[in-house]
Amino acid sequence: MSRLTLALDIMGGDNGPHIIFDAALTALQKTPHLHLILCGPLTIMSQWLNKQLPNIQARIRLCDCPQQVAMDEAPAHALRYKKQSSMRRILDLVHNNEADACISSGNTGALLAIANYVLKTLPGIDRPALVSLVPTINNGKVYFLDLGANINCDSEVLFQYAVMGSVLAEQIADIKQPKVALLNVGSEEIKGNDQVKQTAKLLTDSQHINYIGYVEGNDIFSQKADVIVTDGFVGNIAMKSWEGLVNFAIQEVRKASQHNWLSKIVANIAIPFFRSIYLRMKPDQYNGASLIGLRGIVVKSHGNASSESFLYAIREAIEQVEMRVPDKIKDKIEAVLMERHE
Template sequence: MSHLTIALDIMGGDHGPHIILPAAKKALQEFPHLKIILCGPQTIMSEWFDTLTNTLQTRIVLSDCPQSVDMDEAPTQAFRQKKQSSMRRMLDLVNEDHADACVSAGNTGALLTMAFYVLKTLPGIYRPALVSKVPTADNGRVYLLDLGANVNCDSEVLFQYAVMGSVLAEQIDEISKPKVALLNVGVEDIKGNDQVKHTASMLLDTEAINYIGFVEGNDIFGQKADVIVTDGFVGNIALKSWEGLASFVIEEVKKASQQNWWRKVLAAIALPLLKVIYTKMKPDQYNGASLIGLRGIVVKSHGNASSEAFLYAIRQAVREAEMQVPNKIKDKIEAVLMERH
């Protein structure tokens, strides 16, 4: 297998290097063909680098970055004033073909702005989208997009999201003719705003996309579709609601099992089942939203991600690089545009 190179912004997120550097080490151990470029302050990286074996050291490059982007920094300010930041450097590395993909847990707005400027969108794509997988019934997964890159989307942008999501499900999960749906306030044709209705009409006329119609919010986890498309405003709220509910349920189960001896006994008996539920609902394992539609691979990790969760984001970047997702999206968009014209 040919080597892959992933660039990491080690200063991004709530915990920065303390979370990201251990994840980088685990990724190198998991993927023998992987090389990593770490972007951040040399002093921090060097101290950690010296603790590694010579074998791992040969697969790591340290890129000294004197600046970092704050989590609450305005995107336009970061874009203009942080050209030597770890976030900007990793994007430049992808743009210059020194890295096959990059991962950051940093400021989402700044990452979107910088990525859009540095990498540009693929031909035929108006705006990039944030997409991630969420759990569905029977251990399934569904790609949900957009998750907040664009809060206002017209029908053409939503149509492009459907094409990109279809490619992602087809390539990463090897699903033949993935089922694509539009998130709506009802499943009837008369429901929804003009953008959603027009997008539905466009998808129905496109043979290259396996469009199955509208789904409602309570259908997201029902394994009705492989890809669900919506605008960034609705998508972000849907994702955050699920993550909040998942964390709430997990914590409530933990609390209930500690209230008295009888519940502790019941919890011990039910422990195998609880572990299955916990594993299925734990948001960490779905960490890593892909910013698709760009000329390079960018994966956004949660800002409060654990080291294990950040490792999931690196895995996502590796998979997309191996499958050459941007090229596949480009080919699909070109084919769809030819069909429409």
């Protein structure tokens, strides 16, 4: 296979560079054609690299970055004043075609702002979207977007999200004519605000999208759709709500376990089960969230990601590179625009 290069921000995230180092080593061992560019302080990276075998060292390039974007830093400040940061550098590498894709666990708002500025959106795309896979019943999965990249979206932007989500499901999940739905307060056509209704009309009129109508919040995990579209305000609240619900269940089981010895036995069985559900319900930690609609591939790993979680993000980036996802989105958008002008 042809050489594939990813740029990694080793200073993003809450758990330190060793998380990214461990994931990087595993990825290199499992993917022979993979090369990595690690971006961060040279002293930290050199100490780790010097301990690796020569065949691993040969596939790693170090890029010294004296600045770091803090997790609570304002996106505008990071964009203006952190031009030598590891986050900015990985995006520059993609822009300059030195890397095929990049991954960061850092400040989401800053990553969105800098990526949008450096890479720009694809022709026909107004705004990028943050998308990830969400688990459904029977071990299924659904692409859910937007997870919070854009709080306010008009019908045109939501329509573009549907196109991009459809391409992802088609190319990455290998679903022919993926079923696309809009998240709404009801499944009836009369339900919803003007924004949702106008988007529904655009999707109904398009021959390039397999639009199946509205789904409600309780349908997100039902496997009714392969792609569910909403704005970032609703999408982020939905994501945080289902994460919080599972965490609430874990805490309630722990409290109940204090009642007697029988409840303690039940809790010891139930808590690991709920924890596994909790991990599945955190899409950006379990799979890596993708910032799609840009002229380059950007994957956002969770700030509190483990090395295993970051490895999922690396795999996601590799898949998108090999499937040429930005090119496929560009082709689909062009077809949609031609359809409208006919």
